[in-house]
Amino acid sequence: MKPLDRMTRDWSGGCWRSVLTALLVIAVLSPLKAQESAEAEDPWGDEAWGDDPWTGEKAGWQWYGFIDGATASRIHDDPAVGDDYTLNETRLQLEGERPIGDYTATVKADVWIDGVEDGVRGDLREAALAGRLTERMDIDVGRQILTWGTGDLVFLNDLFPKDYVSFFSGRDDEYLKAPADALRLSWFGDVNVDFVWMPRAAPNRYITGERLSYFSVVEGRRVAAPPEIDPRERDSLGRDSEVALRVYQTIDSVEYAGYAYHGYDNQPSAVDPSTGEAYSPRLTSLGASLRRPVLGGIGNLETAYYSGEDSSGDDPNLPNDQWRFLGGFENEPFADFTLGWQYLLEWTRDHDALVANLPAAQRPYAPDEYRHLLTNRITWQLLRQDLTLSLFTFYSPSDADYYLRPRAIYRFSDQLTGTAGGNLFGGADDWTFHTQLEDNSNLYLRLRYSF
DSSP: OOOOHHHHHIIIIIIIIHHHHHHHHHHHHHHHHHHHHHHHHHHSSSSSSOOOOTSSSBBOOEEEEEEEEEEEEEEEOTTOOOOOOOEEEEEEEEEEEEEEEEEEEEEEEEEETTTTTTEEEEEEEEEEEEEEEEEEEEEEEEEEEESSSSSSSSSSOSSSOOBHHHHHHHHOOGGGGGEEEEEEEEEEESSSSEEEEEEOOOOOOOOOOOSSSSEETTTTTEEEESOOOOOOOOOTTTTTOEEEEEEEEEEEEEEEEEEEEEEOOSSOOEOOOOTOEEEEOOOEEEEEEEEEETTTEEEEEEEEEOOSOOOSSSOSSSOOOOEEEEEEEEEETTTTTEEEEEEEEEEEEEEEHHHSOOEEEGGGOOOOSSSEEEEEEEEETTTTTTTTEEEEEEEEEEEEEEEEEEEEEESSSSSEEEEEEEEEEEEEEEESSGGGGGGEEEEEEEEEOOO
């Protein structure tokens, strides 16, 4: 644990650099925003946009976004990374939309000054065109955020890309979902159908060792970059495409859904034995879910079967097939106070064959045949909902590890919010999923101005 004086020095340096930068930008934006509002009220003001060439009507881009200052300091020394921060940045997000006939074009992009990786970074999160293709079919094509399934921060049939580096580092929850280039078709009828085609594989933004350390089963310890994890890319247009399908309907207040996916594992979970190079193996998944009112709350059940390249389960360089089962329940016992529980079971098929064929040095790190995970979400809104307190916990009794996400959000005004929270990891064995991240445990602060 860091001594108190060191913690104070770290936070007073990194935290206030990011937050003060954000405040300076806010100070500049606020009068501009006021001027913009005044001009909007002036009936003699100049027209900002001409006629829309697609419709002949007065139209144009509508822009909004935020400026965000954020910092997160480790609460433990991490000898593998050697950096006191998991996050130290000032971020600008701009989002715009424009009607084009029966369609809407959307753009969302982030630019930020990154004090951990030392540079200016950017990310195009959305650039898509969406609208009605026929009376019963919608289309959404371009860069977009995709999601479905019933889990709360637990994903079975949602195999679209995630950004766990951002999630564990202290960024806002919206950055857990990473963008994908995709074509989405939605058909509405007696049964509703969503079809998604991603022309090239869209992997997770996984831990590479630059910002966060992790456990290496090859070296038998926690490591970080260098060397950075550099797996084989699945970036061939068309050949490395992925497809996903959801069929769903609501009958008597019960939401039913079936899922199918064919593509690649979002993690580089396989190893080429001839080169030692990691890569994402092929993955096919089938699943189902239901959600319904029960006992004064909402209950959900979901299952998925993952089938990969190793049908017999005896290749130590490939992940085994798995069954996954999820059950959840959420209710509001009193006003502005919400509780949610989930139980996840991961059953690794052909587990005995997997263990028998692992190298002797890696057998202690083999996953359990049955992995159990319990989650709990507590959310309490106070002070006329200006203050939101929450705690999300992950606990695995089989792995004997945990992950805690405490958070407080205060709304100073409609435009200005502050957030304080943490990502706290721990457990018994260094190689389990959450314990390997123990040295990345952090406390964070964020200040956001929306416009």
